[in-house]
Amino acid sequence: MPKVTGLGEAVASIADGAHIGLSGFSIARCAMAFAREIIRQGIRNLTVSQCVGAMDADMLVGAGAVDRLIYGGGSLDRFGLLANVNAAIETGTLVAEEYSSLSVAFRYLAGSLGLPFIPIRSLSGSDLLARLREKSGSDVATVEDPFTKVRWLVLKPLVPDVAVVQVQACDAEGNSWIMGPKWDNGELVKASGRAIVIAERVIPADEIRREPERSVIPGLLVSHVVELPFGAHPTSVYREYDYDSRRIEEYVEAGGSRDAFRAYLDAYVFGVKNHREYLEKIGGRDKLESLRADPVLGY
């Protein structure tokens, strides 16, 4: 079956209540077009995991699509906080399991290796651990190291149903290049049941085969390939385009307030039929060209 599909079809493969892991970090390489389409299709009751909470997760939470968030904290860098995530935690409408960046990464790593659990030095002595023990006792435990007899904190593997990853380029099978730092994306994809890849460009397999050392995601783990230029807007994709400060500021102003965020969604999610209309709405070709990355700087 061909893997290259439209965004709508890829998103429709996600069931209500699924656990999805998202590729964003703060305001970089966020699966924004994907999040907008999840909201348009009305997919709900999701569990979302992410090493550091980002704009894609925050938007899904703000739209009421998420029941449970497993993350290592997060922000929109200097633009602001994850206001929707924070508001949902404060009002108790979101079950948030808060870790550190490395502890979520280690949980993905354990998942990617098929290990039963993974020891970690982080979290001990913190209230993060105290809260995790209260909330989800089964995901953290201690064991004795059989070699040294030292007691270790151990974490359960984290195995999302679907990884959703925004990449620079891939081929039709989903063999994907991620340029720049990959944060948790490698372990996330390999821990997950399958991956949806959203690429700025789908390139010929021959091009991938010429430089296979750039591949981070093997196509054999990928169920859907979606070619979607500017799919991470208003966040950045390294070597492709910069973040759109004005649109992020607009998002931040709407965040955390039910009415203001609803108006934001009405304008940018429900008010447009698809990604193409969204790109027109945010300024079309001229605006997008102004965000294009300088090839030397990467932004």
Add this chain to the structure above:
Amino acid sequence: MEYTPSELMAVSGARELGDGQVVAVGVGLPMVASLLAKRTHAPDMAIVFEIGVIDSEPVHTGVGLADPRVWYRATVLSSFVDILGTLLHRGRVDVGFLGGLEVDRYGNLNTTLIGDPKGEFRHMVGSGGANDIASCAKKTVYIMRHEPRKLRESVSFITSPGYVGGGKAREEAGLAGGPSCVITDKAIFGFHPESKRMSIRSIHPGNTLEDVIETMGFKPEIPDTVPFTEAPSPEQLRLIREEIDPGRIYVG
């Protein structure tokens, strides 16, 4: 030469870093301090960012770790597992450099929430790599504003452990390292070797001991003699103002 409290904080932070060290850094003043150290006394220091960046040489100020401006000219672009795992968790990070919302007298750091975690609270940022760095680095340095609501008898939430309840509590939690100092805009604090209580190390020129203590949420240990913090050099100020943070995004 005139300087601002933030500039002195950045310079004081730089002085905590040594040549050849591996330093894990967050955004803001820690980044300014690290870049300053690297351009002065510590050219062979490696600065690492949790998302997978080693030793970048930014030419534009970024809005945070997610900004490709702070990845520019890195020697390695990799992942959390690479930086926080194979360097930090493996024990190869000499200094962790962190900011926070609140710190208590034992150096426990809060970046998660303000208020009562089981009642009314405002959720803020959470850990990111801060807990990992505070748990695994050989030592940590904090930079914070000097205000009673930031320097607290106890914090609302321990995101990143310092000396936990003091004495041997950190060791008993299975953790080595720990905070070595807290740099504020009025003073620099260390920690008493046994009690692990915060202790004044120096106060910044222009401040009095009374003012430093009155603007904190707890009374720190006060040694017999308290020196003034060394002022920044003209060259350090020039580097901060002209090269590292010309837009004064972090050094207000």
